[in-house]
Amino acid sequence: MLPREITEGDYPAIQALHRSVGWPERSMAGWRWLHANPARLETGAPAGWVVDGPDGTPAAHAGNLIQRFRLGDRSLYGASGFSIIVSPAARGSSRSLLKAFASQPGVFARYTFNANTKSQPLYVRHGMKAWPEQTHALKLSWIVNPVPLALGRLLRRLYDVAPRIVSGLGEQLMNDRLGRAVRLALPPGVGPLTDFSDTSPYARFWERLATEGRLLADRSPEVQRWRLQDPDLSIPPLALTFERDGAVVGYAMALMAKSNILEPPVLEIIDLETLEGHADAAPALLTALRRAARAMGAAKLRMQTVTPFMLQRLGDLAGAARREGGWGHCHVRFQEDAPDPALWSPTPYDGDYAVCLRPVPLGEAVRRGHAVRAAGSVTSKA
Missing domain, CATH: 3.40.630.30 (Gcn5-related N-acetyltransferase (GNAT))
Known part of the structure; x- marks a missing residue:
């Protein structure tokens, strides 16, 4: 076949x-x-x-x-x-x-950053190696609400005993904050990102980021606009910037997801990038995402693709995270003439997470797009 x-x-x-x-x-x-x-x-x-x-x-x-x-x-x-x-x-x-x-x-590379425990050996057979060497099996998460996480574990154990009965219960661990407009208390310097036009402050940030000499997945306004047009998003992504002296020097994007009917909602970090010389940008953006996760009804905040470079940027906040994963979910096969892999520090943005995560199941009113309020401002609708 x-x-x-x-x-x-x-x-x-x-x-x-x-x-x-x-x-x-x-x-x-x-x-x-x-x-x-x-x-x-x-x-x-x-x-x-x-x-x-x-x-x-x-x-x-x-x-x-x-x-x-x-x-x-x-x-x-x-x-x-x-x-x-x-x-x-x-x-x-x-x-x-x-x-x-x-x-x-x-x-230059064929890769997956989302392999499960059963599929990972298949990639090795086709010349793909676990990469990055230090973090290919690592995911980071920050608990926001432990109660639904514990209930989710209990439901999974019950499912192992009586799958038909538990499946018949339908969608579990929803809450009334999901999909609603919320006001976010953001750290100093952090604000909502609403403008992805070609002449926006974000566009200037991308232009500066692309000149730093790293290998970067295209985060141009054109590509971001295409991503935000995904018709299956039930809740628009949360996009934030960190500014200094009126210029964007860092940005983050996160997406609410619910992996199955028995799991609680999770705010998944899709991307987090900062310019060189701004060591406080990544911790400030992550702090803002942790606060947003609680306000938006998530049980935890998670980053599913991690590199040594990201661990360094997050500093103490990475040390405070739970270590998840434990198997080689990141595998890569580089072309012989590919750039030096050391130039590439991927985030979940580089993988398939933005197109494969299960959206939180909400009604059509929310599916058309609710705003997320942040300190009096409103994010753009997807």
Whole structure:
């Protein structure tokens, strides 16, 4: 069974595959949005691959998220694999899917930062190594409310005993703060980020960040606007900046998610970047996100991709975090002529988290976009 490139006609079958394993399902509009990824369109890369079952419909799937990168004046491209699903009708096809992903041309790296315990050995077989060496198995979290976390653990244990009964309970551990407009008490220097226009203070921040000589996933206003147009977001991302002398010197973005019906909501850090010479920016932004997590109804704040560079920037706040993970969820295969890996310090933004996290399930009124109030200001609506 050989993989073929995804077409738009495959989306309903891909939806069914996600449904069969309990993974987040995109709407048809959401799949079309993902298909219109500007970086993918520039390169002509596949949006992913499927393997057809005996009935001729897709029975296995591997997504392919292309990202543009900057290194000084150079533009490069990387590929993150996501949502690898193989049904019994296509058993054994994970190897051919991963081969198609890991051998695709035109990218400096093929990677995943979101491998689970079962899938991680598959990546090694296709030439991908656990990376970064020191932190490939590390996730950081900061507890906001321990009660729903304890209840979630209890529900998971009950599910192991009586899965049908527990599943029949429906969505658990919701609260009335989810999706509501809230006023955030932010640290000095931190404010809401509402303007992603090409002439905005954020645009100037990105221009300065891109000249620092690091290998960076494209955070240009153009790409950020595309990300914010995801039609399946139930709660708009929370975006914050840290300013000094009227200029943006750091920014963070976080997304409310709920991994399944038995888990409490979590505020997931998607991105956190600062300019050189501003050591207080990252701790201030993380402090603001911890405060926001409580106000927005999250049980904890989490960062699922961590590097030594990020640990250094967070300082004592990293030391105060819980260590999660414990398996190699970050795997990379670099092209022979790739830039020095030491120049790359990825955040969850570089991976698939923004497109694979399960949105908090809310009503259509919230799905159209509620604002998050911060010290009298309002964030933009996605």
